Amino acid sequence: VNDGRGDQVMRELAQALAVEPSPDFAARVRAAAAEAPRRRWLPASLVWAAAAVAAGVVIMVVAMPGGPLVLMVRPGPAEVASRAPVAPAPPRVALTRESAAAPATLSASSASRERGRRTPAARAVHVASSHEPAVLVPDDERRALDRLLSALASGQVDPRALPSLSEDPTVPISIPAATPPAPLAIQPLVDTTGGNPHDSTVRAVR
Amino acid sequence: MHEYADRLAGLLVTDRESLAREFEARLADSAALAVRVAYSVLRRREDAEDVAQEAFARAYRRFGDLRDRDRFRAWLVRMTWRLALDRQRSDRRRAAREQAVACAPVAAGSAERELIAAERSGRLWRAIDALPGRLRVVVVLAAIEEQSMRQVAALLGLPEGTVKSRLFEARKKLQEALQ
Numbered sequence: 001v002n003d004g005r006g007d008q009v010m011r012e013l014a015q016a017l018a019v020e021p022s023p024d025f026a027a028r029v030r031a032a033a034a035e036a037p038r039r040r041w042l043p044a045s046l047v048w049a050a051a052a053v054a055a056g057v058v059i060m061v062v063a064m065p066g067g068p069l070v071l072m073v074r075p076g077p078a079e080v081a082s083r084a085p086v087a088p089a090p091p092r093v094a095l096t097r098e099s100a101a102a103p104a105t106l107s108a109s110s111a112s113r114e115r116g117r118r119t120p121a122a123r124a125v126h127v128a129s130s131h132e133p134a135v136l137v138p139d140d141e142r143r144a145l146d147r148l149l150s151a152l153a154s155g156q157v158d159p160r161a162l163p164s165l166s167e168d169p170t171v172p173i174s175i176p177a178a179t180p181p182a183p184l185a186i187q188p189l190v191d192t193t194g195g196n197p198h199d200s201t202v203r204a205v206r
Numbered sequence: 207m208h209e210y211a212d213r214l215a216g217l218l219v220t221d222r223e224s225l226a227r228e229f230e231a232r233l234a235d236s237a238a239l240a241v242r243v244a245y246s247v248l249r250r251r252e253d254a255e256d257v258a259q260e261a262f263a264r265a266y267r268r269f270g271d272l273r274d275r276d277r278f279r280a281w282l283v284r285m286t287w288r289l290a291l292d293r294q295r296s297d298r299r300r301a302a303r304e305q306a307v308a309c310a311p312v313a314a315g316s317a318e319r320e321l322i323a324a325e326r327s328g329r330l331w332r333a334i335d336a337l338p339g340r341l342r343v344v345v346v347l348a349a350i351e352e353q354s355m356r357q358v359a360a361l362l363g364l365p366e367g368t369v370k371s372r373l374f375e376a377r378k379k380l381q382e383a384l385q
Binding site for chain 2: 009010012013014016017018019020021022025026028029030032033035
């Protein structure tokens with residue numbers, strides 16, 4: 001339809017649409033834009049980059065060499081099952097690392113070296129463990145542990161009979177099988193005098 | 207730490223200033239386009255400017271995503287068209303607006319020539335209004351500033367072949383209506 005008639009229609013239409021914005025149109029748009037809430041000035045790419053950085057930080061924190069923080073409750077003598085009976089001690093409650101990188105007991109020099117290497121999170125753990133907040137253990141459980149440790153110290157309980165505890169929380173607790181009691185054998189009474197035991201009464205009467 | 211914060215704040219301020227400058231450039235570049243698109247639907251300059259202003263305000267709110275010139279113009283045209291149609295539907299003064307066709311730019315001359323021109327203009331707009339929406343927007347955009355098929359296709363986000371076939375159909379219908 002590129003004939004003259006079609007072009008004339010398009011020219012007429014273009015002429016009819018040849019309206020210009022009024023001189024104050026730009027000022028009105030600026031005023032409307034200034035009143036409009038700025039929903040997002042940053043481009044979407046920057047928003048996505050910020051989200052990626054935040055996700056990376058979270059992954060780094062979770063995947064730290066020490067592993068995530070866990071709450072462990074363990075009795076004072078941790079190796080009670082493999083050692084001789086020890087003196088009773090209150091249970092220790094502390095925040096610690098899952099991998100248990102730091103040994104349970106440290107000498108003064110190694111402890112200072114360890115303190116120097118600690119991250120802020122690890123230092124917070126150390127502070128928490130030194131305060132030993134026994135309040136975290138219920139009172140009845142503490143009394144039960146005290147009784148158990150007293151029994152171990154006095155030799156009333158064989159430490160080998162206790163289930164062995166592991167530092168690794170993923171290892172299931174192994175409970176030794178209960179030792180069945182020997183069958184009870186009732187032997188008949190034996191008469192040391194050589195007579196019938198049923199005659200003893202008679203003999204006594206005699 | 208404060209140094210990095212200051213540097214980041216400076217970058218943000220610089221970015222905001224550059225965005226404001228770019229928006230001013232888009233406003234100067236596309237104001238007539240938006241007003242004409244709205245005018246093709248509403249036929250009153252005041253209404254067309256109101257709609258175009260609303261479209262620019264919306265574009266400003268999400269200008270971070272619309273910095274590219276072609277993308278901005280395409281988004282602006284579609285938004286203006288949609289807002290103009292909404293306004294046309296909701297406006298109770300539509301009858302009065304149709305009477306205002308006589309206010310469209312016409313050549314000055316004798317009263318008889320003005321009357322003929324007004325009548326012809328009215329017929330043209332009625333023919334435009336009778337077009338289906340998919341044809342109307344194509345022929346209006348093609349008529350505004352005599353834009354090329356490629357430009358119209360970019361504004362509407364359509365393939366160039368589709369725009370060509372729609373424009374052909376629209377012009378044919380217009381000729382038939384105006385004969």
